Amino acid sequence: MSIELNTNDGQVTITNEVIATIAGGTAEECYGIVGMASKSQIRDGIAEILRKENYSKGIIVRQENEKLHIDMYIIVSYGTKISEVASNVQSQVKYALNQSLGLSIDSVNIYIQGVRVARD
Numbered sequence: 757m758s759i760e761l762n763t764n765d766g767q768v769t770i771t772n773e774v775i776a777t778i779a780g781g782t783a784e785e786c787y788g789i790v791g792m793a794s795k796s797q798i799r800d801g802i803a804e805i806l807r808k809e810n811y812s813k814g815i816i817v818r819q820e821n822e823k824l825h826i827d828m829y830i831i832v833s834y835g836t837k838i839s840e841v842a843s844n845v846q847s848q849v850k851y852a853l854n855q856s857l858g859l860s861i862d863s864v865n866i867y868i869q870g871v872r873v874a875r876d
Contacts, residue, residue, distance in 0.1 A: 779852070780815055782845075787841070791831050794869075814828065831870045831872055833872060834872060849864050
């Protein structure tokens with residue numbers, strides 16, 4: 757699935773993998789985020805951190821009635837306020853996608869897959 761944009765110079769196609777990569781990179785820069793997790797690992801009970809090339813496994817991009825919805829599966833750092841981290845990720849991802857691709861995101865849903873303790 758991809759998004760089609762019509763410009764004065766022609767047509768631009770943006771794939772869901774591009775949107776997922778930008779959203780995942782933006783999320784990882786946020787305070788309190790350890791990394792992205794796979795959406796299917798909740799049944800295994802193990803939350804493994806995804807690398808940059810696999811962000812699409814932890815981010816679902818849905819398009820319903822001309823509106824974009826993003827579901828993100830993340831791992832947070834122990835000792836952070838989860839609601840604040842999630843809110844920060846939501847606003848940063850919306851802003852980054854609007855600035856870089858010109859997309860208006862209707863919702864960013866955050867699913868916490870795990871909490872990691874930082875080691876000294």
